[in-house]
Amino acid sequence: MDVKLTLLDTGYCRQLELFSRKGGRLKNILFHALAGLIEHPVHGLLLFDTGYSPRFFDATSAFPYSLYGKITPVATDAGQSVRTQLVAQGIAPDQVKGILISHFHGDHIGGLRDFPLAELYCFQTAYEHVQGKTGWAALREGYLPDLMPDDFEQRVTFVDGTEPVALPEAYRPYKDAYDLFGDQSLLLVDLGGHALGQFGLFLRDRDHGDIFLCADAAWSSKAYREHLLPHPLARLIMADQKAYRENLYNLHLLSRRREDLRILPTHCEEVWHMSKGEFGWRS
Numbered sequence: 525m526d527v528k529l530t531l532l533d534t535g536y537c538r539q540l541e542l543f544s545r546k547g548g549r550l551k552n553i554l555f556h557a558l559a560g561l562i563e564h565p566v567h568g569l570l571l572f573d574t575g576y577s578p579r580f581f582d583a584t585s586a587f588p589y590s591l592y593g594k595i596t597p598v599a600t601d602a603g604q605s606v607r608t609q610l611v612a613q614g615i616a617p618d619q620v621k622g623i624l625i626s627h628f629h630g631d632h633i634g635g636l637r638d639f640p641l642a643e644l645y646c647f648q649t650a651y652e653h654v655q656g657k658t659g660w661a662a663l664r665e666g667y668l669p670d671l672m673p674d675d676f677e678q679r680v681t682f683v684d685g686t687e688p689v690a691l692p693e694a695y696r697p698y699k700d701a702y703d704l705f706g707d708q709s710l711l712l713v714d715l716g717g718h719a720l721g722q723f724g725l726f727l728r729d730r731d732h733g734d735i736f737l738c739a740d741a742a743w744s745s746k747a748y749r750e751h752l753l754p755h756p757l758a759r760l761i762m763a764d765q766k767a768y769r770e771n772l773y774n775l776h777l778l779s780r781r782r783e784d785l786r787i788l789p790t791h792c793e794e795v796w797h798m799s800k801g802e803f804g805w806r807s
Contacts, residue, residue: 525565525709526709527564527728528563531561532558532561532575532799533556533575533604534558534604534605534606535600535601536554536598537557537631539553539555540552543754544743544747545743545746545752555793556791557631558573559572559573559574560572564705566705569620570620571622571639572624573624573633573739574632574635575634576604577606577607580631580634580668580671589662591663592663598631605635606638617640618641620639621642623642623645624646624704624712624725626723626725627720628666628667630667633672640673643679644676645680645681645704646680646723647682647684647714649684651682651721653719653721683702688701689701689711694782695778697778698774700713710727711727713725715739716763716767717764717768717772718741718768722740723739724738733784733786735785736787736788738787739790741772742792743789744792744793745792745794748772748776748779749779751773753772
């Protein structure tokens with residue numbers, strides 16, 4: 525079943541390019557945080573992550589969370605929040621039926637509180653890894669507790685509590701996924717490594733064909749195309765370095781096998797340009 529995907533730019537942080545991939549420059553570049561609006565013909569409006577929102581600044585105002593903002597300086601404003609962008613399109617927050625949370629880093633959950641009626645979908649392994657953590661323990665995970673809705677546990681569905689389904693040969697090297705609605709429209713794949721319990725999403729866009737939203741399994745398209753690992757210092761913050769290496773290599777293999785498939789990392793500059801229509805596709 526085809527859906528419609530629209531990419532939404534919620535702001536950016538600055539960091540040295542060399543940290544994101546081998547051969548990167550000793551120069552600060554912008555890492556945009558993209559969220560995805562999914563229009564499903566049966567299940568309505570859904571989000572893939574929520575990116576940044578101005579709440580990020582409140583959540584990082586006090587020590588030790590303030591170190592998050594100092595290490596990766598963030599630029600965003602109210603006009604860039606997913607909520608504001610949807611309202612500008614005539615979409616009220618309560619029309620969003622569900623949010624797929626790829627993982628719990630602050631640049632992916634910044635807008636969760638803006639959608640109080642949405643059902644929340646994540647991997648239980650991801651949530652349990654950050655559940656209850658505060659202070660230094662939370663900061664080490666890139667997790668900002670103040671961004672979480674107070675009623676999170678009343679609204680969450682743990683996708684990995686269901687049985688995975690086998691994927692067709694066309695998705696190799698990925699072999700299984702969680703079929704969110706049982707109609708093969710949204711297939712969630714374990715991409716743990718960057719964060720424990722991170723998932724990616726296979727979908728088919730009605731205008732642009734097969735797409736893989738791979739979250740932070742790669743920080744740029746160049747990284748997965750050329751199989752370029754991040755700088756060793758950047759790898760120190762990975763939840764599981766071995767799993768990260770495996771998934772980056774799997775993305776590399778998938779990109780070589782499926783030239784028709786659009787693999788979209790959340791923070792990739794190329795994907796950001798494409799979302800603006802500069803590469804011929806404005807979602």
